[in-house]
Amino acid sequence: MESTSAFDPAGVDWEALRALAVEAAQLAYCPYSGLQVGVAAIVDDGRIITGCNIENASYGLGLCAECTLVGQLRMTGGGRLAALACRSGTGELLMPCGRCRQVIYEFGGPDLLVDTPSGIQPMTWVLPDAFGPEHLPA
Numbered sequence: 001m002e003s004t005s006a007f008d009p010a011g012v013d014w015e016a017l018r019a020l021a022v023e024a025a026q027l028a029y030c031p032y033s034g035l036q037v038g039v040a041a042i043v044d045d046g047r048i049i050t051g052c053n054i055e056n057a058s059y060g061l062g063l064c065a066e067c068t069l070v071g072q073l074r075m076t077g078g079g080r081l082a083a084l085a086c087r088s089g090t091g092e093l094l095m096p097c098g099r100c101r102q103v104i105y106e107f108g109g110p111d112l113l114v115d116t117p118s119g120i121q122p123m124t125w126v127l128p129d130a131f132g133p134e135h136l137p138a
């Protein structure tokens with residue numbers, strides 16, 4: 001049967017996605033940590049979305065780049081995250097923090113592909129035995 005998804009895992013231009021993450025990181029508001037974080041993702045309908053970290057004088061209220069990314073996901077048409085890359089403003093690969101692994105799992109599930117220091121890995125590798133919506137009562 002023909003797939004209805006516009007996403008082809010083999011066709012991902014990871015270099016382009018990484019470059020978009022670095023570009024998004026330039027928009028970060030991070031006067032407290034000084035760490036610019038950018039994330040770029042391909043949605044299952046083929047569109048590309050980005051996010052950056054937004055810090056706050058009340059340190060604990062800062063938003064990670066992945067949080068603004070999922071805001072973009074919902075605000076630009078929804079869908080599922082299919083491939084994701086996270087980079088610093090200077091281009092280093094960054095892994096999503098523990099909280100953000102859970103945040104992106106909600107919108108990508110086990111098949112979301114992530115750029116990691118160990119190559120491209122699915123969320124089952126990034127967040128093994130994840131807690132998800134399926135664990136809540138119907």
Ligand SMILES: O=c1ccn([C@H]2C[C@H](O)[C@@H](CO)O2)c(=O)[nH]1
Pocket residue numbers: 030033035037052053054055062063064065066095096097100
């Ligand atoms: O997955 C992560 C981890 C950290 N940060 C941000 C939060 C804070 O602004 C800065 C330093 O922790 O990096 C992200 O955006 N995403």
